[in-house]
Amino acid sequence: MAEKVTSLQVAQLAGVSQSAVSRVFTPGASVSKKTEEKVRKAAAELGYRPNVLARAMVSGKSRIIGLVVGYLDNYFYPEALEKLSNALQEKGYHVLIFMASRTAGNIEDVMAEILDYQVDGVILASVAMSSEIATRCQQAGVPVVLFNRSQDIEGITSVTSDNFVGGRKVAEFLLAGGHERIGYIAGWQGASTQRDREAGFRAGLSEGGQSLFAHEIGDFHTETARAAARRMFDVAPDMRPDAVLVANDHMALAVMDVIRFELGLRVPEDVSVVGYDDVPPAAWPAYNLTTIRQRANLMVAETVTALLEHIDTPATAKSRKVAIDGPLVVRTSARLPKGWNPQRTET
Amino acid sequence: MAEKVTSLQVAQLAGVSQSAVSRVFTPGASVSKKTEEKVRKAAAELGYRPNVLARAMVSGKSRIIGLVVGYLDNYFYPEALEKLSNALQEKGYHVLIFMASRTAGNIEDVMAEILDYQVDGVILASVAMSSEIATRCQQAGVPVVLFNRSQDIEGITSVTSDNFVGGRKVAEFLLAGGHERIGYIAGWQGASTQRDREAGFRAGLSEGGQSLFAHEIGDFHTETARAAARRMFDVAPDMRPDAVLVANDHMALAVMDVIRFELGLRVPEDVSVVGYDDVPPAAWPAYNLTTIRQRANLMVAETVTALLEHIDTPATAKSRKVAIDGPLVVRTSARLPKGWNPQRTET
DNA sequence: ATGAAAGCGCTAACAA
DNA sequence: TTGTTAGCGCTTTCAT
Numbered sequence: 001m002a003e004k005v006t007s008l009q010v011a012q013l014a015g016v017s018q019s020a021v022s023r024v025f026t027p028g029a030s031v032s033k034k035t036e037e038k039v040r041k042a043a044a045e046l047g048y049r050p051n052v053l054a055r056a057m058v059s060g061k062s063r064i065i066g067l068v069v070g071y072l073d074n075y076f077y078p079e080a081l082e083k084l085s086n087a088l089q090e091k092g093y094h095v096l097i098f099m100a101s102r103t104a105g106n107i108e109d110v111m112a113e114i115l116d117y118q119v120d121g122v123i124l125a126s127v128a129m130s131s132e133i134a135t136r137c138q139q140a141g142v143p144v145v146l147f148n149r150s151q152d153i154e155g156i157t158s159v160t161s162d163n164f165v166g167g168r169k170v171a172e173f174l175l176a177g178g179h180e181r182i183g184y185i186a187g188w189q190g191a192s193t194q195r196d197r198e199a200g201f202r203a204g205l206s207e208g209g210q211s212l213f214a215h216e217i218g219d220f221h222t223e224t225a226r227a228a229a230r231r232m233f234d235v236a237p238d239m240r241p242d243a244v245l246v247a248n249d250h251m252a253l254a255v256m257d258v259i260r261f262e263l264g265l266r267v268p269e270d271v272s273v274v275g276y277d278d279v280p281p282a283a284w285p286a287y288n289l290t291t292i293r294q295r296a297n298l299m300v301a302e303t304v305t306a307l308l309e310h311i312d313t314p315a316t317a318k319s320r321k322v323a324i325d326g327p328l329v330v331r332t333s334a335r336l337p338k339g340w341n342p343q344r345t346e347t
Numbered sequence: 348m349a350e351k352v353t354s355l356q357v358a359q360l361a362g363v364s365q366s367a368v369s370r371v372f373t374p375g376a377s378v379s380k381k382t383e384e385k386v387r388k389a390a391a392e393l394g395y396r397p398n399v400l401a402r403a404m405v406s407g408k409s410r411i412i413g414l415v416v417g418y419l420d421n422y423f424y425p426e427a428l429e430k431l432s433n434a435l436q437e438k439g440y441h442v443l444i445f446m447a448s449r450t451a452g453n454i455e456d457v458m459a460e461i462l463d464y465q466v467d468g469v470i471l472a473s474v475a476m477s478s479e480i481a482t483r484c485q486q487a488g489v490p491v492v493l494f495n496r497s498q499d500i501e502g503i504t505s506v507t508s509d510n511f512v513g514g515r516k517v518a519e520f521l522l523a524g525g526h527e528r529i530g531y532i533a534g535w536q537g538a539s540t541q542r543d544r545e546a547g548f549r550a551g552l553s554e555g556g557q558s559l560f561a562h563e564i565g566d567f568h569t570e571t572a573r574a575a576a577r578r579m580f581d582v583a584p585d586m587r588p589d590a591v592l593v594a595n596d597h598m599a600l601a602v603m604d605v606i607r608f609e610l611g612l613r614v615p616e617d618v619s620v621v622g623y624d625d626v627p628p629a630a631w632p633a634y635n636l637t638t639i640r641q642r643a644n645l646m647v648a649e650t651v652t653a654l655l656e657h658i659d660t661p662a663t664a665k666s667r668k669v670a671i672d673g674p675l676v677v678r679t680s681a682r683l684p685k686g687w688n689p690q691r692t693e694t
Numbered sequence: 695a696t697g698a699a700a701g702c703g704c705t706a707a708c709a710a
Numbered sequence: 711t712t713g714t715t716a717g718c719g720c721t722t723t724c725a726t
Contacts (some may be wrong), residue, residue, distance in 0.1 A: 006719060017697045022721060029721095052463040053409060055718035056400050058702045064443070071429065078425040082418065085446045094464065095444045096411070099432045107383070116399040117441065253631065261632040264701055278418070284600065285608040286633035353703060364713045369705060379711060405718045439709035516695095 005048040014042035016164040025050045041287045054347070055119060057295045065307070066119040068110065070127040074220065074250040075279040077126055080147065083300040084123065093120070100127045111136050116237045123147050125347060128190060131156075143310035144318075147303050148294070155319045156224045157310065159303045162194035162323040163276075164203070168294040169328050170274050173202025173290075174243045176337035179272060183214035183241035185228050187248055191220070193248050197276060201245055212240045225251035229258040233271065243272035243334065249279045249291055256287060256333065272334035278326075284295060298324050302318060352395040357648035372397045390590075403465060404570035412654070413466040415445045417455065421567065421597040422626040423641060424473055427494065430647040431470065438655060440467070447474045454567040458483050463474035468496050468654045471526065475537060478503075490657035494650050495641070497539040502666045504657065506650045509670040510543035511550070513639040516593070516620050516675050518551025521544060521590045523684035526619060530561035530588035532575050535594055538567070539593050543622060548592055561588045563626075565598045572598035576605040590681065596626045596638055603634060603680065624673075625673075635678040645671050 007021040014021070016035055023029035024039040031158045042048075056062035072078055085095045096117060100110050102287055107129055114122060114137070116136075121143040129149040137144040138156065146158035173266035174182055184201055187194035205211055215231050218225030225246070233240055246252035252275030259273065267273055275282060302322045304328050309317040332334070354368040359370070360494040363382055370376035371386040378386075389395075403409035411436055417614050419425055432442045443464060447457050454476055461469060461484070468490040471477045478498040484491040486501065493505035521529055531548055534541035552558055565572030572593065580587055599622030606612050606620065614620055622629060625640035637691035649669045677683070 004719095006720080018719090019697065019699095019721080020695090022719095023696085027720075030695060035695075049463050051404075051465060051719055053400050053403050053465050054702090055373060055721070056702095057398075057719085058406055058721045060702080062400060062604065072425040075425070078419040078422070078428075081425075081444075082446060082448070085444045086448070087660055089446060089460075094460070097428075097432045097442045097444060101429075101433070101435060112396055113436075113441070116396055118398060142701085201390050257632045281628060287606045351703095355703080356709090366705080366713065366715095367711090369703095370712090373705075377711060382711080398703055402705070403718095404703085404720090406704045407718080557714090 005046045007050070010039060010042045011047055012049045013046060021048075022050075024044045026170060045291050060118075061120055062115060062118045063093050064096050064119045065093050066098055066114045066117065066122040067095045067125065068100050068114070068127050068130075068133060069123060069125045070099075070101050072293070073222075074126065074248060074277075075281060076148075076249070076277045076296070077293060079279070080125065080296050080300060083296055084147075087304045091304065100129075100133075107132050107136070112138075115140055115142070121145075121311050123303060123307065124149060127148065128188075134339065136263040139231025143306045143307060143314065145310070146302055147299065148193060150196070150321055150323075157306050157319040158198075159299050159306065159322045160193060160324070161294040161299065161326045164192050164200035165323075166326055166328075167197040167202075168204035168207075168278075169200075170245050170292060171201050171208065173328055173330075173337065174245070174272065174274065174334065175205070175208040175210065176340075177243070177272065178337070179243035179335070180210070181213040181241045181243070183216070183232055183244040183248045184212055185218045185225060185244060185251060187214050187220040187251070188216070194220075195255060197245075197247055214244075218247065218255075220248060220251060220255045222251065225254045226258050229255040229261070233259055233263055233265065241271065243274070243296070244274070245274045247276060247280045249275040249277040252276070252289055252291065253287055254282060256289070266295070267333050268335040278329050279289050280342065282329075283331070288333055290331045290334040291329055293326045293329050296322055297327050351472045353395070354395070354597045356636070357395045358394055360393060361385040368395075368470065369397075373676050407465075408658075409465045410440050410468055411443050411464060411466045412440050412468045413445055413461045413464065413471060414442045414472065415447050415461070415474050415477075415480060416472045417446075418448045420569075420593060421473065421624070422628060423495075423596070423624045423643070426626070427472065427643050427647060430643055431494075431650065434647050434651045436652065447476075447480075454479050454483070458487075462487055462489070468492075468648060470654065471496065475535075487668055490654060490661065492650055492654045492657070494646065495540060497543070497668055497670075503680055504653045504666040504668070506646050506653065507540065507543075507671070508639070508641040508673045510540050511547035512670075513546040513673055513675075514547025514549075514621065515546075515551035515554075517592050517623075517639060518548050518555065520675055520677075520684065521592070521619065521621065521681065522552070522555040522557065523687075524590070524619065524682045526590035526682070526685070527557070527588070528560040528588045528602055529557060530591040532565045532572060532579065532591060532598060534564050534565060534567040534598070536564070537565050541567075544592075544594055554635045561591075565594065567595060567598060569598065569601045570603045572601045573605050576602040577609070580606055580612065588618065590621070592621045594621070594623060596622040596624040596629045596636060599623070599626060599636055599638070600634055603636070614621075614680050615682040621681050624645060625676050629676075630678070635680055637678045637681040640670055640672050640673045640676050 112217040125147040216228035275291035282289035472494040497505040563575035622638035629636040
């Protein structure tokens with residue numbers, strides 16, 4: 001059982017002062033080559049490592065980022081979490097998880113816990129009440145960035161894909177494919193992602209001289225989405241949409257299941273289905289879902305950059321709304337426009 | 348911007364000593380009703396909350412649990428992570444994520460980072476070199492439990508499903524179904540889960556008078572598993588296995604894709620496929636994968652209990668290997684034994 | 695460049 | 711039950 005090694009012990013072994021040891025481990029402090037050498041040697045010998053918590057207390061920087069997340073069943077999030085954590089780790093930060101799913105409704109608790117840990121920054125992903133939490137963090141002086149959410153609050157940085165443009169792209173694609181009864185299955189109305197995707201979709205439809213033929217709400221939940229799909233498609237053939245955009249892949253896959261296995265319809269011959277996110281299962285041959293890709297790598301990079309900027313230079317860092325364009329990944333779940341060039345979008 | 352409120356300020360407002368404030372926020376300390384009241388009132392007024400980091404430094408307990416995880420693309424892990432985090436949160440702990448995927452091979456770095464944060468305990472899930480990390484933590488006096496991994500190291504607690512029994516169950520089921528050429532696609536050989544599942548499977552087969560007809564290695568990776576499936580099934584019909592156990596669902600779904608969409612075979616008419624884990628996609632109608640369920644809730648509960656035990660009473664807590672039995676969830680990807688009672692296993 | 699000294703915000707003896 | 715007094719391990723002036 002390794003004993004706890006303190007900077008003082010290292011100092012004694014190295015024959016220098018305790019502050020000298022501290023300086024060696026503080027980037028940008030002034031130490032002579034010789035001292036540094038002695039200290040590093042002693043530190044290595046003793047297996048010394050600075051105590052992050054003690055450092056945090058005096059410096060006020062914990063090198064901990066709070067990640068508040070509601071649920072992980074949308075497979076876009078595990079991926080994002082992994083990348084986020086990796087990116088932050090590279091910058092010397094670590095991610096402390098705050099699950100807000102169960103605690104939902106109790107902002108106070110979540111806030112209290114976050115502030116207790118003196119996190120240097122907070123990333124909010126897939127949470128209800130994200131705007132309230134964001135505002136509260138802001139007030140407490142903790143830098144925040146919203147990941148995959150955008151609120152109309154002044155001065156809060158957010159990173160999303162360009163949901164409006166994405167929605168419009170799908171509309172154009174479906175219109176070009178000759179669809180004439182186009183439906184939409186919405187996500188949770190409180191989410192900006194949902195609202196923007198729908199708005200873009202409607203805009204694209206209307207630019208093409210059409211409007212929504214059917215509309216149901218799936219709330220980003222599998223079961224709710226299945227019910228929505230039944231309401232939309234279990235109807236007389238001439239009342240049935242010939243295409244549908246589902247607000248995210250998580251629901252779109254469930255919708256496809258209902259359409260194919262419950263109702264016995266063919267995709268895309270009877271109904272074209274398009275999703276949003278491009279989660280890994282969308283590419284599985286059993287689905288082959290045409291969808292808008294959210295570029296997780298870029299979104300993560302932007303998020304990390306923005307957050308660190310707010311942490312490092314709170315004075316000059318200005319908030320911004322980053323919206324990253326994502327390509328339409330054409331697979332086989334939606335009928336292709338005539339003469340569509342089947343150039344493979346890379347999977 | 349909320350100012351930082353210290354216990355001293357609260358003490359002054361309440362007209363008591365600073366230690367009195369500390370005691371009010373320390374469960375099990377002795378304070379009079381009156382003092383407590385005054386302090387709580389002052390604290391509420393100022394919005395005071397104890398600083399976890401400062402507390403950690405003096406008490407030596409950070410209330411942070413390090414979760415070391417290799418990757419999140421096996422969908423058993425997001426689920427486990429969510430449940431783990433929730434359970435720990437309920438006990439007043441929070442999860443600090445350490446991604447070991449990229450850093451793989453560099454144990455020193457991972458160890459250093461973990462110890463830097465003075466975590467109260469560590470959970471190792473889905474990591475290579477878990478046994479080395481576990482040993483090192485042990486040496487450093489940090490309680491560890493292995494989640495979904497088991498090593499033969501003396502004195503390290505682990506929680507897994509009963510992989511041997513699970514493997515055997517599948518063998519019995521396949522044998523009862525009349526299969527005569529039974530294959531196995533293995534996971535990464537370094538994982539105890541893989542080894543135990545295979546051993547149980549082989550044992551079950553041999554108890555039924557058969558042995559493995561084919562064996563390939565999928566390494567728990569989608570692409571490797573696909574290649575393994577091709578080697579196993581893209582052969583003359585009489586050399587082709589009529590059933591296969593794949594070491595986890597993540598690979599099993601990919602294997603099904605290859606069998607059905609690349610090779611044009613039918614599941615289960617031509618080949619029965621069984622997986623392990625019962626991840627959510629296994630239940631999707633497009634797959635309907637027969638599989639062994641890992642009972643995440645139970646595994647998480649055991650993990651948390653064991654870890655807290657080691658943290659709270661390091662002296663008396665003894666290490667153990669917990670193996671939780673999981674049911675065979677019968678769906679449609681494997682031919683049923685004659686007269687099999689199609690009583691629905693709950694999904 | 696280096697050492698001495700003063701805390702960061704809190705808990706834990708120790709007295710009273 | 712309370713207040714007083716030491717630190718926890720570190721960073722950061724301030725002198726030197």
